[in-house]
Amino acid sequence: MKLRWPSVTRREFLNTLFTGWFIAFFAACIYPLLKFIYPNLEKEPDFVILNAKDFLEIPNNSTKPFPWGGKLGLIFKKDDGTIHALKGVCTHMECNIMYKPEERKFYCPCHKGYFDQDGKNISGPPPRPLEFFEVRIENEKLIVSKKGVKVEIPKG
Amino acid sequence: MIHLLFFAIFIFFIFSTCLCAKDEVPLLPERPIDRYIIYECLIFFWIFILALIMVIRMKLKETERLQQMGFDEEEEDVPFID
Amino acid sequence: MRFQRVKKWVLERYDSEALRGLIKKKYVPSHKYEIFYYMGGLALFLFFIQFLTGFALALYYVPHPEQANKYVVDIVTKLNFGWLFRSLHHWGAQILIGVLFFHCFSTLLLKSYRKPRELLWITGTILLGISIFFGLSGYLLVWDERAFAAVRVATGGAGSIPIIGQYLKAFLRGGNDVTGETLARFYAFHVSILPFLTMILISLHVLLVQYHGLSVPLFLEGEKLRKVPFFPNVLYKDFMIWLFVLGVLVTISVLAPPEIGKKADPYAPTPEGIKPEWYFYFLFQTLKFFPGEIFGLSGETIAVSLITLAAIFFLAIPFFDRKSSRGEKSRTFTWVGVCYTVYFLVMTFLGFVT
Numbered sequence: 305m306k307l308r309w310p311s312v313t314r315r316e317f318l319n320t321l322f323t324g325w326f327i328a329f330f331a332a333c334i335y336p337l338l339k340f341i342y343p344n345l346e347k348e349p350d351f352v353i354l355n356a357k358d359f360l361e362i363p364n365n366s367t368k369p370f371p372w373g374g375k376l377g378l379i380f381k382k383d384d385g386t387i388h389a390l391k392g393v394c395t396h397m398e399c400n401i402m403y404k405p406e407e408r409k410f411y412c413p414c415h416k417g418y419f420d421q422d423g424k425n426i427s428g429p430p431p432r433p434l435e436f437f438e439v440r441i442e443n444e445k446l447i448v449s450k451k452g453v454k455v456e457i458p459k460g
Numbered sequence: 461m462i463h464l465l466f467f468a469i470f471i472f473f474i475f476s477t478c479l480c481a482k483d484e485v486p487l488l489p490e491r492p493i494d495r496y497i498i499y500e501c502l503i504f505f506w507i508f509i510l511a512l513i514m515v516i517r518m519k520l521k522e523t524e525r526l527q528q529m530g531f532d533e534e535e536e537d538v539p540f541i542d
Numbered sequence: 543m544r545f546q547r548v549k550k551w552v553l554e555r556y557d558s559e560a561l562r563g564l565i566k567k568k569y570v571p572s573h574k575y576e577i578f579y580y581m582g583g584l585a586l587f588l589f590f591i592q593f594l595t596g597f598a599l600a601l602y603y604v605p606h607p608e609q610a611n612k613y614v615v616d617i618v619t620k621l622n623f624g625w626l627f628r629s630l631h632h633w634g635a636q637i638l639i640g641v642l643f644f645h646c647f648s649t650l651l652l653k654s655y656r657k658p659r660e661l662l663w664i665t666g667t668i669l670l671g672i673s674i675f676f677g678l679s680g681y682l683l684v685w686d687e688r689a690f691a692a693v694r695v696a697t698g699g700a701g702s703i704p705i706i707g708q709y710l711k712a713f714l715r716g717g718n719d720v721t722g723e724t725l726a727r728f729y730a731f732h733v734s735i736l737p738f739l740t741m742i743l744i745s746l747h748v749l750l751v752q753y754h755g756l757s758v759p760l761f762l763e764g765e766k767l768r769k770v771p772f773f774p775n776v777l778y779k780d781f782m783i784w785l786f787v788l789g790v791l792v793t794i795s796v797l798a799p800p801e802i803g804k805k806a807d808p809y810a811p812t813p814e815g816i817k818p819e820w821y822f823y824f825l826f827q828t829l830k831f832f833p834g835e836i837f838g839l840s841g842e843t844i845a846v847s848l849i850t851l852a853a854i855f856f857l858a859i860p861f862f863d864r865k866s867s868r869g870e871k872s873r874t875f876t877w878v879g880v881c882y883t884v885y886f887l888v889m890t891f892l893g894f895v896t
Contacts, residue, residue, distance in 0.1 A: 342709070343716045343723065369809045374719045376809045392811075396842070397695045398719075402811035413812045414695055415830060429833065431840055485615050487799035488625055502796050509789045513782045520778040527771075 349373045351449035356441050360387065367392075367403040370448070376400045377437070377448065382421060383408075389439045389448040390423055395432040410434065568772040571758050575652065579756055579776075580783050581645040587784045588638040589744065591791070593737070595631040603683065605729035607722030610685035611805040618802065629795035635677055637791060639821045642670050643886070650859070650879040654757035657867035660860040662754065665747045667857050669740065676736050677819055679728040686803030687810065692818045693728070694720045699829065702846040721808065760866065823893025824886050825849060856882065 354370055359379045362368050367378045369392065376392035380403065394401050399414035409426070410419040417428030424433045440447045440455070449455045488495065552558070570579060602621065604613050617624040646666065649655055655663035682693045697720065701711030716723030758767065770776060803813075818826050828849060832841035855862070865872035 342713055345712055345718055348718070371809060374717075374721055374808060376811075398698045399691055399694060399812040399816075400808075400810065413814045414691060414816060429830070429841070431842070484804075485802045486619055487629075487801065488796075498796060502793060505792060506789055509785050513785055516778050516782050516785075520775060523774055523778070527775075 346373070348375070348450075350453045351447060351455045352377070354379075354446040354448065356444050356446040359446055360441075365405050365408070372448070378403070379439075379446075379448075380421075387439050387446075389437040391435040391437070394430055395425065395434065396428075396430040401434070565773050566771070568752075569769040570756055570772050570776045571767045572770045573758070573762055573767050575759055575762075578645075578648040578652065580780060581641055581648065582751070583780045584783055584787060585638060585641050585645055586744070586748070587780075587787070588634055588641060589740070591634045591788075592631065592638060595627050595634060596733070596737075598627050599631055600733055603729075605683065605725050607685065607725055607806075610683065610725060611802070614684050614802055618799075625799055626795060629799040630791065631680075632800040633791055633795045633798075635680065636820070637787065639673055639677060642673055643821070646670050647879075647883045647886070650882060651876070652757070652759045653863070653866045653872070653875065653879070654759075655860040655866075656757075656760075656863065656869075657860070659750070659754055659757055662747060662750045663860050664857060665743050665750065669743050669747065671853075672736055672740055672743070674821055676732065676740075677821060679732040679736070681819060682725060682728045683732060684802060685725060685806050687806055687813050688803050688816050690720060690806035690808070691812045691816045692822075693724065696818065696822065697724075699825070699842070699846055702840070702842045703850055704843065704847055707846075719808070760869065760871065763869065817893070820890060820893065824889035827889040827892050827896075 349372065352370065352372060359368055359370070362379070362381050364381050364385055365383050367380045370377045370379055370389075372391055378390050378392040378401075380388045380390060382388065392401050393399070394412035394414065394417055396412065396417055397414055399412050401410045401412045401417075401419070403409075404411050408421055410421075410423070411417070412419075412428070412430065415429045417430040418426050419430065419434050420426050422433075423436055425431070436451070437448045438451055438453075440449070447455055488498065570576070599617065602613065602617050602624070604610065614628070618628055619625075649663065649666065678693065678696055682689045697711055697714045700714060701707045703710060712718065714724070714727070715721075716727040817823075829842065829845050832845040836844055859875065859878065860867070863872055863875040866875060
């Protein structure tokens with residue numbers, strides 16, 4: 305069947321074409337800008353290698369900071385002399401935590417959160433326990449790695 | 461009289477600056493003479509501000525008086541305060 | 543006379559009669575609540591001071607994570623009047639945000655947002671949001687420990703907004719964490735993006751006020767009110783208020799210069815007792831009320847979602863409040879306004895005392 309009149313007028317067709325084309329063009333222009341302003345995200349490291357000498361000699365019941373990517377990591381020596389490593393960032397609002405030796409607790413000053421020696425959140429707002437890492441000593445190197453990550457050290 | 465006042469302020473601030481524990485970063489110029497100048501300037505600043513406010517008040521009263529008398533039309537040039 | 547020639551030059555080219563007519567026609571209603579009319583002008587004046595002192599400080603400041611803090615210290619200790627301008631910029635911001643909140647809540651309670659002034663409300667509320675972001679970004683530029691922790695918390699809080707949160711957080715931080723990238727970003731926000739938006743929105747806001755005229759409270763609408771010409775009566779009063787506030791601002795700036803903390807260090811423990819700026823207290827306190835977990839969901843996410851919803855509702859109040867738009871009394875929205883105001887005041891107070 306042949307329509308006597310087209311259902312879309314020439315003007316409507318051209319207007320739609322113009323608007324659509326314009327929006328598509330604009331979107332194509334804005335896309336690289338959006339891509340540019342959104343940052344490249346660096347992942348957290350799977351492991352870091354530290355000099356064992358610097359960390360093994362800290363006194364019992366104390367911590368020493370080390371850089372875990374861009375974040376704070378803590379090497380923690382318990383009363384019994386065992387070495388542990390953990391991420392020194394509160395699970396609530398990402399403030400840096402500190403160790404209170406006399407209370408044997410980790411403490412976040414931002415919103416008064418407490419974690420016990422094993423990193424369990426015991427009071428205050430923190431929703432999750434602290435993240436502990438695995439620690440291994442190899443050739444005077446202290447290897448701190450995420451739990452379950454196999455570390456292969458490049459030779460040399 | 462006014463000299464006495466300034467002298468009293470001077471003494472007060474010298475003592476207060478000496479008594480205060482020193483900041484890690486000096487947030488104001490530290491020399492007592494500088495401090496004295498700063499505080500004195502502050503007082504003059506207020507005197508000038510209050511005087512200016514008083515003048516503006518007088519101008520406002522004058523304008524209101526003229527408006528009440530119905531002289532609005534004659535104020536052709538007033539809008540831009542010069 | 544030279545001045546006469548300049549005047550003639552201008553008059554030959556521009557129709558001064560139109561402008562003069564506009565000025566003459568501009569009247570301000572006079573009544574018991576007219577003090578609220580001066581808040582907008584005062585905010586404008588304080589914005590002007592912020593721009594001026596900001597221009598001056600920008601001449602010297604460098605947003606580099608290693609040096610930013612040192613530059614701020616240098617501005618304060620070595621430059622002529624550096625201490626004064628930093629202090630003015632700091633306290634100017636505090637007073638400005640205080641005035642903006644006052645302006646905003648008085649508009650809310652007097653229902654000046656009602657038809658036809660919805661767009662005024664929206665531009666104004668966005669300006670308030672921008673000003674708060676101005677405060678946050680400017681606070682980080684000092685690059686001391688407190689600012690570092692505060693921005694970590696604030697951007698982390700933005701990360702709890704459902705769906706867009708993570709993208710927003712990464713966008714604000716310029717990465718996964720607060721670093722030098724964040725400093726560069728916040729500098730860009732503070733000195734170029736936000737001022738540009740502010741200029742546009744202020745122009746729009748002021749133009750809209752000129753277009754609509756000043757709103758009269760609902761309960762006074764029927765009454766016959768005295769009208770006072772804006773030029774020069776109201777402008778004189780504006781000047782007096784501005785001068786007085788300038789005096790107060792300079793006095794506070796001289797007597798209580800803001801502190802500069804130690805350089806931010808991502809590996810240092812957070813300093814004890816950190817608090818955000820006072821205009822974040824109402825958010826900070828809200829977050830504190832929520833436990834870490836509610837029915838297996840993160841309490842933070844719930845709190846931030848509720849705050850986001852409350853902010854969106856706040857922005858859209860003129861569209862919900864149909865009664866006021868028709869010129870009727872609207873009890874519900876009086877209560878809504880009172881709730882928002884009281885909540886803000888109580889939380890801010892709690893923030894100060896705890």
